[in-house]
Amino acid sequence: MATFFALKKTSIPFVESADNDITLSPLLSSDSVSIQVLLVASHVVVIITLIASAYPLHNGIILPFDIIQEGREILQLSPAQLESRMRSAFKIRTKGFGRTLYCYGPTSYPYNIKEHQQKSKHNFPSFSVTGTSCALQCEHCSGQLLRGMDATLSPDELLSRFSEIAEKGGTGALVSGGSDGQGRVPLLRFGDAIAQGKEMGLDIVVHTGIVDESTAEMLAAASVDAVMLDIIGDSQVMKQVYHLRDGVKAIRASLDILHAHRLPIVPHILVGLNYGELSGELNAIDMVSGYDPAGLVVIALSPLPKTPMEHIQPPAPETIGRIMTVARFALPKTPLLLGCARPMGEHKIHTDRYAVDSGANGIAYVSQEGVDYAREQSLEPVFQDVCCSLASQAYT
Secondary structure, three states: OOEEEEOOOOOOEEEEOOOOOEEEOOOOOOHHHHHHHHHHHHHHHHHHHHHHOOOOEEOOEEOOOOHHHHHHHHHHOOHHHHHHHHHHHHHHHHHHHOOEEEEEOOOOOOOEEOOEEOOOOOOOOEEEOOOOOOOOOOOOOOOHHHHHOEEOOOHHHHHHHHHHHHHOOOOEEEEEOOOOOOOEOOOHHHHHHHHHHHHOOOEEEEEOEOOOHHHHHHHHHHOOOEEEEEEOOOHHHHHHHOOOOOHHHHHHHHHHHHHHOOOOEEEEEEEOOEOOEOOOHHHHHHHHHHHOOOOEEEEEOOOOOOOOOOOOOOOOHHHHHHHHHHHHHHOOOOOEEEOOOOOOOHHHHHHHHHHHHOOOOEEEOOOHHHHHHHHHOOOEEEEEOOOHHHHHHHHO
16 A cells, blocks of 8 residues: 655655555656655655664554554563563664763762773762651651662762862763652752862762742752653552652643743652562553653662561562663653663663663663673663763763
8 A cells, every 4th residue: 555745844745656666646747857756755764663672663653652552562572572662762772872982870879880980989979968867758768768868968968079070080970869748858958069169070870759939939040950750650559658649630730830931850660669570660650751850760669677678578570671662762852761760680780781771872881791791782881970960961
């Protein structure tokens, strides 16, 4: 069956016949016009071929990726079928972003493998503006993740640490903290310090939690380099794990506010937050797809000691790979990252490989085995001791 296309700028119809020859429609017959249309048509076919690598074709018509329906199908594929879909996802990544795999090692944690060693702990540390305090006490964290950050409880303390980073030739920092009872990190009073850190030439990324207008306005005025927040797509999980009512509604409102202020949004999708089981991850990807994020980070439940989820089985590496494959198809033009918050050991090694196969642009704290595997897939690892939320800088 012939497929018809309408050229928006020329309004000249043309036909792709069954044997792939491009000819004029019967409406036109001039030889000179035919040559021009053939030239234009050849470019259109190239564009369509590129788009088709990201989107399926049905009877010659390009269809967008249905995140919920096709995402569910990817979650149910056999391993052999999944491998096939991952090959397609990998092609999207190499066509759209080339073959560089960015390997991130922010210096809040020591990270050394055979291939790479951190040079300075001052390059990209993490700061908590609340110390180890967090009102929410989420089931998966209970404030434990804050213990890995340096406490900066006042704007003066934060500014002093920014000065130290700049003096020692560092790149920047993550500013985070525990949440209040409404899920918000109390960043507003640190606005002047953050702005002054930016004036020092530092890259500053923030983890905000739920955002209000005043905080977004402050972050935009300071020109922060990335705004991170966890995206949860299941209201019950928000209530049971994050202890927040109307949490999904609040997350969507936060995305609206951040987008309105043209801030670089880098959402985090936490796989297995529902006590190790999938629940709402596809909804979360679907939610962020409408906001043109600067990057998308996939992380996974890592059961921590002294938390209610201490003995929960984390999601399998293959499950994380399936979610990343959905994300790659859903956001073909967005840098896709495997973040630092995930299980370690053998689990990490296998997850690194799935991240490569599913078309990730970068991996935080990648294992040496992951680096070796990336090279086997003809990718070129490039190491940066910064937060992976800065990935979009590599493509601008």
